[in-house]
Amino acid sequence: MDKALPIRKAFCVLSAVAVAVVLASCSSQQPAADKPVENGANASEPVQVAWSPDMDCTTCHTAEGATMEDGAMGACTHVQQAQAVCGTCHTDEASLAGVHEGATATDTMPKKLKATTVDAKTCQAAGCHDESQDEMLALTADVADLTDSQGTQVNPHEVMGKTAGHADILCTDCHTMHKAKVNAADTCVSCHHAGVYECNTCH
Ligand code: HEC
Ligand code: HEC
Ligand code: HEC
Ligand code: HEC
Ligand code: HEC
Structure with missing residues (x-):
C-alpha cells in the first residue's frame, strides 16, 4: 500500500516576504550552527528588536530553521518544491507582530x-494546494490507513468538514511541518476513543 502519490510541484505565490532562510536543497545533515548571532544574544543584555516579516527568523527559531534543511520534515519538502520561507505558511502578520512584542533571542522558544x-x-492558497475537493479526495483515494475496528474505511481528505465534530481539524494535524510525520489514524483517537469512527452508538 505504498503507492507514491504525486507531489504537486507548485510554486507558491510568495508575498513580499523575503526571509533569508535556507533555500539550499534538503539534506539529512544538520545545518551548520555557526551562523553569527546578530541581535546581541552574546551581549549581557538581550537586545529587543521590532518584529517584521522579513527579518531572519532563525536567529531565534533555530529548531524550525533546522527543519527547513532536514529531508525528513514537511517544511523541507516545501522549501524544495515551493521555495517556501517562514512567511509562506506563517501569514498572520498582525497576530505574529503582537506575539513578538518584547520577544528576545534568550526567551524560551515556543x-x-x-x-x-x-x-x-493558507495551504490551499492560489499556486499552492488549490485543488478542488474532488481533486483532494482523488489524491488519497487509495489510502486505507483510516480503517476502524469495524472495517469502516475513510478517505483522509474526507474528514475535514465532514461533520460539525470535525470543524477544528487542520491539514497540519496530519501534515506536520517541523515535527516527525504523524500517522493520520493517530489523529482520530483523541475523539474516537473506542477505535470506532462514529459517536452516539455506544453511549
Ligand atoms: C528575537 C527572537 C525572535 C525572532 C527574530 C522571531 N521570533 Fe518568533 N517567537 C519568538 C518568541 C520568544 C516567541 C514566543 C512568544 C510568546 O509565546 O510569548 C515566538 C513565537 C513565534 C510563533 C508562535 C506563534 C503562536 O501561534 O503562538 C511563530 C509562528 C513565530 N514566532 C514565527 C516567527 C517568524 C516567522 C519570524 C521571522 C519573520 C520570527 N518568529 C522571528 C522569538 C522570535
Ligand atoms: C475533535 C474530535 C474529533 C476528531 C479528532 C475526529 N472526529 Fe470523527 N467525529 C467526531 C464527532 C463528534 C462525530 C459525530 C458527528 C458530529 O457530531 O460531528 C464524528 C463522526 C465521525 C464519522 C461519522 C460521520 C457521519 O457521517 O456520521 C466518521 C466516519 C468519522 N468521524 C471519522 C473520523 C476520522 C477518520 C478521524 C481521524 C482522521 C476523525 N473522525 C477525527 C469527532 C472527531
Ligand atoms: C486526516 C488526515 C489528513 C488531513 C486532515 C489532510 N490530509 Fe493530506 N494526506 C493525508 C494522507 C494520509 C495522505 C497520503 C499519504 C501522505 O502523503 O502523507 C495525504 C496526502 C496529501 C497530499 C499528497 C502528498 C504527496 O506526497 O503526494 C497533499 C498535497 C495533501 N495531502 C494536502 C492536504 C491539504 C492541503 C490538506 C488540508 C486541506 C490535507 N492534506 C488534509 C492525510 C490528511
Ligand atoms: C510549509 C509551511 C511552513 C513553513 C515553511 C514554516 N512553518 Fe512554522 N509551522 C508550520 C506548521 C504547520 C506548524 C505547526 C506545527 C508543525 O506542523 O510542525 C508550525 C509551527 C511553528 C512554530 C511553533 C513551534 C513548533 O515548532 O510547533 C514556530 C515557532 C514556527 N513554526 C516558526 C517557523 C519559522 C521561524 C519558519 C522559517 C524558518 C517556519 N516556521 C517555516 C508551517 C510552516
Ligand atoms: C465502541 C463504543 C464507543 C464509541 C463508538 C464511542 N464511545 Fe465514548 N465511551 C465508550 C465507553 C465504553 C465509555 C465509558 C468507559 C470509558 O470511559 O472508556 C465511553 C466514555 C466516553 C466519554 C466519557 C464519558 C463520561 O461521562 O465520563 C466521552 C466524553 C466519550 N466517550 C465521548 C465519545 C465521543 C465524542 C465519541 C465519538 C467521537 C465516542 N465517545 C464514541 C464507548 C464508545
Missing part, C-alpha cells in the same frame, strides 16, 4: 502554535 494557526486557507 514548542507549539498558540496564538496562530496555519489553516487550510
Whole structure:
C-alpha cells in the first residue's frame, strides 16, 4: 500500500516576504550552527528588536530553521518544491507582530502554535494546494490507513468538514511541518476513543 502519490510541484505565490532562510536543497545533515548571532544574544543584555516579516527568523527559531534543511520534515519538502520561507505558511502578520512584542533571542522558544494557526486557507492558497475537493479526495483515494475496528474505511481528505465534530481539524494535524510525520489514524483517537469512527452508538 505504498503507492507514491504525486507531489504537486507548485510554486507558491510568495508575498513580499523575503526571509533569508535556507533555500539550499534538503539534506539529512544538520545545518551548520555557526551562523553569527546578530541581535546581541552574546551581549549581557538581550537586545529587543521590532518584529517584521522579513527579518531572519532563525536567529531565534533555530529548531524550525533546522527543519527547513532536514529531508525528513514537511517544511523541507516545501522549501524544495515551493521555495517556501517562514512567511509562506506563517501569514498572520498582525497576530505574529503582537506575539513578538518584547520577544528576545534568550526567551524560551515556543514548542507549539498558540496564538496562530496555519489553516487550510493558507495551504490551499492560489499556486499552492488549490485543488478542488474532488481533486483532494482523488489524491488519497487509495489510502486505507483510516480503517476502524469495524472495517469502516475513510478517505483522509474526507474528514475535514465532514461533520460539525470535525470543524477544528487542520491539514497540519496530519501534515506536520517541523515535527516527525504523524500517522493520520493517530489523529482520530483523541475523539474516537473506542477505535470506532462514529459517536452516539455506544453511549
Ligand atoms: C528575537 C527572537 C525572535 C525572532 C527574530 C522571531 N521570533 Fe518568533 N517567537 C519568538 C518568541 C520568544 C516567541 C514566543 C512568544 C510568546 O509565546 O510569548 C515566538 C513565537 C513565534 C510563533 C508562535 C506563534 C503562536 O501561534 O503562538 C511563530 C509562528 C513565530 N514566532 C514565527 C516567527 C517568524 C516567522 C519570524 C521571522 C519573520 C520570527 N518568529 C522571528 C522569538 C522570535
Ligand atoms: C475533535 C474530535 C474529533 C476528531 C479528532 C475526529 N472526529 Fe470523527 N467525529 C467526531 C464527532 C463528534 C462525530 C459525530 C458527528 C458530529 O457530531 O460531528 C464524528 C463522526 C465521525 C464519522 C461519522 C460521520 C457521519 O457521517 O456520521 C466518521 C466516519 C468519522 N468521524 C471519522 C473520523 C476520522 C477518520 C478521524 C481521524 C482522521 C476523525 N473522525 C477525527 C469527532 C472527531
Ligand atoms: C486526516 C488526515 C489528513 C488531513 C486532515 C489532510 N490530509 Fe493530506 N494526506 C493525508 C494522507 C494520509 C495522505 C497520503 C499519504 C501522505 O502523503 O502523507 C495525504 C496526502 C496529501 C497530499 C499528497 C502528498 C504527496 O506526497 O503526494 C497533499 C498535497 C495533501 N495531502 C494536502 C492536504 C491539504 C492541503 C490538506 C488540508 C486541506 C490535507 N492534506 C488534509 C492525510 C490528511
Ligand atoms: C510549509 C509551511 C511552513 C513553513 C515553511 C514554516 N512553518 Fe512554522 N509551522 C508550520 C506548521 C504547520 C506548524 C505547526 C506545527 C508543525 O506542523 O510542525 C508550525 C509551527 C511553528 C512554530 C511553533 C513551534 C513548533 O515548532 O510547533 C514556530 C515557532 C514556527 N513554526 C516558526 C517557523 C519559522 C521561524 C519558519 C522559517 C524558518 C517556519 N516556521 C517555516 C508551517 C510552516
Ligand atoms: C465502541 C463504543 C464507543 C464509541 C463508538 C464511542 N464511545 Fe465514548 N465511551 C465508550 C465507553 C465504553 C465509555 C465509558 C468507559 C470509558 O470511559 O472508556 C465511553 C466514555 C466516553 C466519554 C466519557 C464519558 C463520561 O461521562 O465520563 C466521552 C466524553 C466519550 N466517550 C465521548 C465519545 C465521543 C465524542 C465519541 C465519538 C467521537 C465516542 N465517545 C464514541 C464507548 C464508545
